[in-house]
Amino acid sequence: MDLNQFIALVQAYTALGVGIIIGLGAIGACIGIGIMGSKFLESAARQPELVPMLQGRMFLLAGLIDAAFLIGVAIAMFFAFANPLLSKIVAH
Amino acid sequence: MSTEASGGLTEYITHHLTHNVVQAGDGGFWSVNIDSIIVSAVTGLLFVLWFALKARKATAGVPSKGQAFVELVIEFVDGQVKDVFHGDRRFIAPLALTIFMWVFLMNAMDLLPIDLIGRAAALVGGEEFAHHFYFRAVPTADVNTTFAMSIVVFFLIIFYSIKAKGGGGFTKELFTAPFHADGTGAKIALAIPNFFLNLVEYLSKPVSLAMRLFGNMYAGELVFMLISGLMITAIGFVPGVLINAGWAIFHILIIGLQAFIFMVLTVVYISMAHEHH
Numbered sequence: 001m002d003l004n005q006f007i008a009l010v011q012a013y014t015a016l017g018v019g020i021i022i023g024l025g026a027i028g029a030c031i032g033i034g035i036m037g038s039k040f041l042e043s044a045a046r047q048p049e050l051v052p053m054l055q056g057r058m059f060l061l062a063g064l065i066d067a068a069f070l071i072g073v074a075i076a077m078f079f080a081f082a083n084p085l086l087s088k089i090v091a092h
Numbered sequence: 093m094s095t096e097a098s099g100g101l102t103e104y105i106t107h108h109l110t111h112n113v114v115q116a117g118d119g120g121f122w123s124v125n126i127d128s129i130i131v132s133a134v135t136g137l138l139f140v141l142w143f144a145l146k147a148r149k150a151t152a153g154v155p156s157k158g159q160a161f162v163e164l165v166i167e168f169v170d171g172q173v174k175d176v177f178h179g180d181r182r183f184i185a186p187l188a189l190t191i192f193m194w195v196f197l198m199n200a201m202d203l204l205p206i207d208l209i210g211r212a213a214a215l216v217g218g219e220e221f222a223h224h225f226y227f228r229a230v231p232t233a234d235v236n237t238t239f240a241m242s243i244v245v246f247f248l249i250i251f252y253s254i255k256a257k258g259g260g261g262f263t264k265e266l267f268t269a270p271f272h273a274d275g276t277g278a279k280i281a282l283a284i285p286n287f288f289l290n291l292v293e294y295l296s297k298p299v300s301l302a303m304r305l306f307g308n309m310y311a312g313e314l315v316f317m318l319i320s321g322l323m324i325t326a327i328g329f330v331p332g333v334l335i336n337a338g339w340a341i342f343h344i345l346i347i348g349l350q351a352f353i354f355m356v357l358t359v360v361y362i363s364m365a366h367e368h369h
Contacts, residue, residue, distance in 0.1 A: 063350065067300065073307065073311045
């Protein structure tokens, strides 16, 4: 295979990998936020006087749930724009 | 034509993703991201001088607006620390305040227009200079900054562990928690799994703290770059400005939230290190 085919191969698999990272991460994060949000609404309806405290905890949890997903997005974007696998091939 | 545009877009983004690196010695370890250091130093000084000035001029009577705002922030952070940490707050609360305000100010650098520094460089030195001038304005979108902060937090966790349990107690707990055993044989058998679990628990804290902040800020910055790059090449000025504004409004929430999470988790980890098993 010549260089162009190598480059095309690496780019194709990188694009596939980026899509899988972001897609699977989004599924996990969205389901997590959905479950947490529904519990929050239930408990807010049960005990409205606790809402301010629960809201603070809810934002904290939202940040924690989104963490792994956003780390995945950062890594995927890194591969999308500054692909080290590609620069390794081009360097040779 | 399309390869021209996408080549230009990729080049625009990789230009904006490159750090301004100064070599302080040989090799990768000594390559210093001077842009992160300068911006983090400037924001840190800004926070310290601002709060110190307000504290010096504080009145017990009717406060000025600036003083009221500083008091609001300090009470908010103190409330959070009081909720979580049941001990002497005189070191932890200022630590939490520093982490919160410093990370917030560093994150807020993301709201500056991306090409602001590039245009300023072009004004000063001309187009050619601006082409090779790299400056990333958000220190927390640099792994080095976030890991630096979380490694300091890691050392604080170990310090508070040793302070609460003693040096011997700390090492003993490394091998005997969370699986407790009574007979000597069982104790020796469980020492290795205990140690590995404790290692994972201790190491995951700084890594997750750093990577969470870095991932959020890096992804946010990258979306800004994508929108500006697409604005130049594909979608035009007005739609670009609107989409940029929308993402910036969402990002304001993320900026504050990530600073808050870093602070609360630091306080929670240190308070967990303080308690005995």
